[in-house]
Amino acid sequence: YNGSDLWLRYVPVDDAKLLRDYRRAATAVVVENADATKVHRHTTDLAMAPDSSEKLVETTLGAARDELVRGLGGLLGQPTPVATVDGGTVPDGAVVVGTPTSSPLVGRTIATRDLAKVGDEGYLVRSVSKGGARFTVIAGNTDLGALYGTFAFLRLLQTQKPIDHLRVAESPKIKHRLLNNWETERLYAGNNASGIGGLNGESGAIFNFAATGASAGRNLPVILDRYLVMARALASLGINGITINNVNADNAYLTSTRIAQEAALADALRPYGIRLGLSIRYTAPTDSRFAPDTLTNSQLDPYGADFRGWWHRRAQQIQAAIPDFMGLTVKANSEGQPGPQDFGYDHGDGANAIAAAVAPLGMTVHWRTFVYNAEVDNDRLKRAYLEFGPIDDEVQPDGSRGRFADNVFLQTKNGPLDFQAREPIHPMFGRMENTNQALELQITQEYTGQNWMLAYLGPMYEEILKTDTYATDANGKLLKKRLVGNIVDGTAQHHPDTAIVGVANLGNADNLTGHHFAQANLFAFGRQAWDWTLDSADIAADWTRMTWSNDRRVVDTIHAMMMGSWESLVSYQTPLGIGHQFAEGVHYRPDPADWAGRDDWSPIYYNKADSVGLGFDRSPTGSNLAAQYFPRLQQRYGNINSVPENLLMWFHHVPWGHRMDSDRTFWDELVYRYQMGVQYVTWMRETWDRLEPDIDARRFAEVRAKLAVHEADAADWRDTSVNYWKEFSGRDIPVDDAPLSATIVVNGKRFGGFNLSDTSYTIPVPAGAS
Numbered sequence: 019y020n021g022s023d024l025w026l027r028y029v030p031v032d033d034a035k036l037l038r039d040y041r042r043a044a045t046a047v048v049v050e051n052a053d054a055t056k057v058h059r060h061t062t063d064l065a066m067a068p069d070s071s072e073k074l075v076e077t078t079l080g081a082a083r084d085e086l087v088r089g090l091g092g093l094l095g096q097p098t099p100v101a102t103v104d105g106g107t108v109p110d111g112a113v114v115v116g117t118p119t120s121s122p123l124v125g126r127t128i129a130t131r132d133l134a135k136v137g138d139e140g141y142l143v144r145s146v147s148k149g150g151a152r153f154t155v156i157a158g159n160t161d162l163g164a165l166y167g168t169f170a171f172l173r174l175l176q177t178q179k180p181i182d183h184l185r186v187a188e189s190p191k192i193k194h195r196l197l198n199n200w201e202t203e204r205l206y207a208g209n210n211a212s213g214i215g216g217l218n219g220e221s222g223a224i225f226n227f228a229a230t231g232a233s234a235g236r237n238l239p240v241i242l243d244r245y246l247v248m249a250r251a252l253a254s255l256g257i258n259g260i261t262i263n264n265v266n267a268d269n270a271y272l273t274s275t276r277i278a279q280e281a282a283l284a285d286a287l288r289p290y291g292i293r294l295g296l297s298i299r300y301t302a303p304t305d306s307r308f309a310p311d312t313l314t315n316s317q318l319d320p321y322g323a324d325f326r327g328w329w330h331r332r333a334q335q336i337q338a339a340i341p342d343f344m345g346l347t348v349k350a351n352s353e354g355q356p357g358p359q360d361f362g363y364d365h366g367d368g369a370n371a372i373a374a375a376v377a378p379l380g381m382t383v384h385w386r387t388f389v390y391n392a393e394v395d396n397d398r399l400k401r402a403y404l405e406f407g408p409i410d411d412e413v414q415p416d417g418s419r420g421r422f423a424d425n426v427f428l429q430t431k432n433g434p435l436d437f438q439a440r441e442p443i444h445p446m447f448g449r450m451e452n453t454n455q456a457l458e459l460q461i462t463q464e465y466t467g468q469n470w471m472l473a474y475l476g477p478m479y480e481e482i483l484k485t486d487t488y489a490t491d492a493n494g495k496l497l498k499k500r501l502v503g504n505i506v507d508g509t510a511q512h513h514p515d516t517a518i519v520g521v522a523n524l525g526n527a528d529n530l531t532g533h534h535f536a537q538a539n540l541f542a543f544g545r546q547a548w549d550w551t552l553d554s555a556d557i558a559a560d561w562t563r564m565t566w567s568n569d570r571r572v573v574d575t576i577h578a579m580m581m582g583s584w585e586s587l588v589s590y591q592t593p594l595g596i597g598h599q600f601a602e603g604v605h606y607r608p609d610p611a612d613w614a615g616r617d618d619w620s621p622i623y624y625n626k627a628d629s630v631g632l633g634f635d636r637s638p639t640g641s642n643l644a645a646q647y648f649p650r651l652q653q654r655y656g657n658i659n660s661v662p663e664n665l666l667m668w669f670h671h672v673p674w675g676h677r678m679d680s681d682r683t684f685w686d687e688l689v690y691r692y693q694m695g696v697q698y699v700t701w702m703r704e705t706w707d708r709l710e711p712d713i714d715a716r717r718f719a720e721v722r723a724k725l726a727v728h729e730a731d732a733a734d735w736r737d738t739s740v741n742y743w744k745e746f747s748g749r750d751i752p753v754d755d756a757p758l759s760a761t762i763v764v765n766g767k768r769f770g771g772f773n774l775s776d777t778s779y780t781i782p783v784p785a786g787a788s
């Protein structure tokens with residue numbers, strides 16, 4: 019088995035008693051009027067791949083029906099028939115799916131007021147007894163809600179939960195749950211992934227616009243099975259939109275040929291409730307590929323009719339082909355991308371211009387805040403807030419505050435630097451109260467081990483979402499709801515429109531994500547985007563059961579490996595708050611001694627190693643990034659004695675002899691962390707080996723091979739880093755006689771329980787050193 023079903027693996031339930039119960043409780047599938055409401059299809063015939071085993075569906079309820087037939091058929095090890103309710107008799111054990119509109123039966127069994135509470139995308143799953151029959155009803159207010167409920171129901175069976183007394187009510191906390199698929203950049207999931215840091219480019223991309231099938235005179239992308247597997251998998255999580263191209267956008271995605279292809283893709287994804295978006299380049303109107311409709315530089319004035327008219331026309335053209343197109347994502351004045359500042363305007367002017375052009379079409383603009391113009395401040399981490407904060411604060415002619423338009427989302431990475439394995443939260447969370455803000459998280463493991471390292475990021479997302487911003491109101495009073503999750507879901511500052519974005523890891527690898535365990539990060543992101551209050555440990559358990567096995571020993575073992583894996587990565591890569599120690603460009607290997615041609619890309623700028631200590635002083639004695647946070651965090655982070663140790667070097671230049679909570683010196687603790695991180699990987703490798711009898715051969719071997727590389731590369735991080743720091747500290751490597759701690763604490767809970775027998779650690783002297 020190659021992993022290509024992701025977590026939608028419907029293997030027979032191996033517990034005999036449970037299987038009997040399930041077979042009794044799920045005997046038939048009833049989806050009334052499943053084919054009635056066809057979703058809009060722009061293209062008349064989509065070009066399916068010739069050897070396709072997936073099937074295109076035309077309705078959302080049809081997708082629900084097919085999923086139940088497939089899922090129950092697999093899980094129960096017997097075909098589950100599709101039944102009708104002619105004459106009103108519901109078969110005993112029926113699984114009924116629909117909305118009060120699509121299904122009279124749902125209308126009769128579910129009270130409207132109960133359903134009203136779950137909103138547009140929510141669902142109810144209920145066990146019902148009526149007229150001598152017991153059956154299950156999966157109900158939504160919309161077809162999509164009913165589809166989401168269907169996947170939730172199947173998840174119960176996949177994770178071997180009881181299904182006979184169900185009373186589930188669910189609705190998403192965040193409205194737009196999106197992926198950005200950078201597609202060709204930072205993609206570690208291509209079939210041709212050869213070496214470390216494999217940036218697969220076009221050949222690894224999941225959406226292959228080069229593979230076209232001629233149909234009705236148009237070039238359509240061949241709809242490949244993996245698009246539909248992806249669509250089902252995303253719908254199973256409730257992800258409702260995907261921006262398909264890289265933020266360093268290629269204008270090709272806006273050309274007529276490509277729009278026709280995108281429309282075909284949108285058609286295939288639409289039944290699953292997945293809408294399409296595009297990343298664009300601010301200066302696209304000047305691209306000669308749009309001739310004769312091109313502008314000159316002087317027509318790019320964001321307040322001028324030319325610029326707005328161009329974007330309006332382009333958006334109209336897209337909408338004609340993709341009626342539910344979401345909108346545009348913009349990376350402007352960032353890492354060489356053009357933007358309004360090149361023409362004398364600011365981010366507010368630029369964002370609002372495009373927003374105004376697309377607003378009449380009901381589209382949004384996601385304007386990214388990943389900017390770090392060196393002229394703004396010496397500390398890269400302070401720059402974004404310095405640029406965006408004043409625009410959010412600006413008093414408008416009507417007396418209101420904030421200049422960004424209502425259909426603009428400022429899309430902000432979780433931390434102020436760039437997707438490092440652990441960062442403090444971005445100071446903008448809570449500070450942009452007059453603007454819609456979207457949280458951007460990275461799923462693709464650019465800085466977290468790419469497709470070589472096993473790192474489960476659920477705990478990282480959880481740590482971010484549950485961090486207290488200590489945000490206050492205008493009078494300085496602490497808000498009641500003020501975790502990052504509350505800011506993002508709009509409850510903290512009463513934002514009705516809300517969004518979360520995951521930079522995705524989908525490529526054309528057989529398992530779609532490169533590393534089998536990278537699938538877990540997409541799964542966790544999706545579950546947390548739906549409900550950010552979920553526990554990442556529970557999510558890991560569900561994923562393990564759905565993806566690998568329900569065998570208790572396998573579940574416990576894989577779960578333990580996953581739960582400590584992120585903290586271990588932080589420990590051997592960037593412990594105690596040191597950031598960005600990567601070799602230039604590739605972002606996989608360490609190179610702490612590097613100056614990468616400009617300060618804010620350089621390990622030495624971030625580590626500030628010297629004979630006194632290590633770390634970047636961002637306290638009041640340094641750059642004072644701390645002051646960008648709300649007062650409580652400002653005090654906590656600004657003081658070396660109160661900053662959480664895992665963020666220490668983000669805010670302080672820490673003296674080598676500084677006393678840590680463990681009573682070790684900072685130097686000893688630092689070395690200890692590197693070593694602990696590596697030893698955890700050793701433990702994972704050994705532990706995985708013991709699972710060989712319980713795991714299918716191909717996946718077992720692939721993970722095993724990756725863990726061997728992982729272990730060697732983790733050791734390289736430790737040795738390269740400690741060796742280099744030693745030149746500055748002048749201290750010896752501590753040899754600790756006591757066994758290293760066997761426990762890793764994740765979000766306040768203890769995980770791991772691995773035995774570290776070998777506590778000695780000798781740093782190899784690098785080749786060529788005297």
Ligand code: BDP
Nearest residue numbers: 203204265266349388436437
């Ligand atoms: C950095 C990536 C780069 C992206 C950039 C971004 O290295 O490939 O283009 O983020 O978010 O992490 O714009």
